[in-house]
Structures are given as C-alpha cells and as structure tokens.
Amino acid sequence: MSENRFKIVFDGTLQAGVEKSTALHNLAALFKTDAASIERLFSGQPVALKRDLSATEAESYLQALRKTGIEARLEAEPAAVELSLADIDDLPASTAPADTATEQSPYAPPQARVGDTLPAFGQLQAFTTRGRIGRLRYLAWTMALMFVTIPVAGAIFALAMGTVAASLNTAITIGVVLGGAALIAFVVVSIQIAVQRLHDIGWSGWLWLLTLVPFVGSVFPFVLMFCPGNNGANQYGAPPPPNSTAVKVLAVLSVVFAVVFVIAGVTGGLANLERDYANESASYSESSDAVSPDEADSASDAAAEPAPPAVDYGKDEKE
Known part of the structure; x- marks a missing residue:
C-alpha cells in the first residue's frame, strides 16, 4: 500500500x-x-x-x-491509482499520463526549500537600528556599554591631566574634543540598543524620542526593561536568539548595580538631611548660650517693672 x-x-x-x-x-x-x-x-x-x-x-x-x-x-x-504492466496490452501514446510536474497552481510562488531558508531567529547586530533584542539582552548590552565607557573616560581624563603642566589650553582642548566624541558615541550606541528593544516589542524606533519628554523620559527606560517582546516574527524581523550565559550574567549585574545605585542615593540623601538638622540644632544651641544669666535677669526685671503712668499735659495747662 x-x-x-x-x-x-x-x-x-x-x-x-x-x-x-x-x-x-x-x-x-x-x-x-x-x-x-x-x-x-x-x-x-x-x-x-x-x-x-x-x-x-x-x-x-x-x-x-x-x-x-x-x-x-x-x-x-x-x-493515486496503482497500475500493473501485466494488465496492459497496448498503450497508445496519446493515453500516456501527463507530466504532473507541469500541473502546478498559477498562484504558486517560485520553488524553494522552505525548511532551510526560513531562519528561526534573527541575526544580532550591535551597531545598527535594525533587528530585535529582548529584555535581558537590552540590560546586558547597556551594561557592556558602561564597562567600555568608564575606562575610556578615565583614559581621556588622565591624558588631559597629564598635559596640564605643559599647557592648560591644550589640556582643555583634549578634554573637550575627546570627551565630546566619547559622549556622542555613547549616546548613538545607546539609541541603537533602545531602538532594537522597541522593535522587539513591535513599536517604531521613533518612540525613543519620548525619552526627551520631561517625566515621561524618566519612566520610559523601565518600559523597555519590563515590557515583553513579540514571541514570533513581526514587521522588524524574526525573534532574537536565546540568551547566552554571558547575557544573563551581565543582565543580573546591571540589576544589582541599579539597586546599589538607588540605595546609595537614598542613603546619601538621608545623611544630608541628618547633617543639616544637626547643624541647625547646633546653631540654635549656640545662639541660646550666647545670652548671659545677668542679661536674662535684667531683661526679666525690666519686663516685671510696671510702666509709668501717662501724663496728660493738656489738663495741667488748663488748670
């Protein structure tokens, strides 16, 4: 059969x-x-x-x-109908079966090996706005960008400080030019990473401009970190590949550093408030101690003495 x-x-x-x-x-x-x-x-x-x-x-x-x-x-x-040659005596040429290869739908697209040509995952591209990345890879790439930026900024600062003795103007020029170039590169790569994360959600990359809006810009990064992406392919391509171990480690480090930064900020703010309160208390105590006991007794006696009676000069003149 x-x-x-x-x-x-x-x-x-x-x-x-x-x-x-x-x-x-x-x-x-x-x-x-x-x-x-x-x-x-x-x-x-x-x-x-x-x-x-x-x-x-x-x-x-x-x-x-x-x-x-x-x-x-x-x-x-x-x-299909199974035929046996033993049952066929004479087969006219006109009754030969037609070539099934020509019986194809006019709407059929060009032949292709379907299972081999469709990628299951999209190709990762770091320095471009094309493609998609998931939440963990967004955190990991951002963390990697920070790891690269900090040493570069330190090298630029050291180079500028090394030329201060020779010429202050030269040091300022080096700091401005190299520092500005590093800042522009950091911003451009950050935008590219954010746009790919937006593509994974199925949103247009132009929505990154919302980060420039007051208040909205402070909330928008959290949307990129927590909003899930599309499971299948969307208009921006196939889904990103699974996360590697390095991506997971960098993502965890990014979260840890963010938590430490927030705790340090809150602790520093409370310490400043406590310091200001202590300074105000000390100032108030010093101003209270500046008044001597004799001056305090004189002030209390003066306050206790009755005021002299009022004199009506107009009445005396009439008398």
Missing part, C-alpha cells in the same frame, strides 16, 4: 496579532522573491503552496510556513 501524500494549502488567513505587511515581508524572504509576487497569495482563494509531500515533509514545511505568521493547513492528496 502506497504512503499517503499531502499538500499545503493557504487561503490568506493570518495568525492572531500578525499584520499582513509582516507576513508579506517574511514570505518574501522565505521564497526569496519580491512582495508583489507574494501579494497574489492573499486573494482569498485557496492556493496549493506545496504538493505531493510525505507526512514528515508536510509537517516540516507547515511549521516553517507558520513561522512567517500565516495559517496554512495540510490536505490529503487524492490517492
């Missing part, structure tokens, strides 16, 4: 939460063709994307297609 054969059928249905533009982009990358050719698959009519597949092949192709964001389905091919 021959093995059952299957075909993959698509009628334009998309997975929940997947936009048509995202599916078009992913399918075009999968079949290595342009979006205009893929657009014909969304006519609403069932289209056979792949035919004559075994159960294993059909399942592999179906899983690959579903990663693009579409909902394809398997359908059984009609059972």
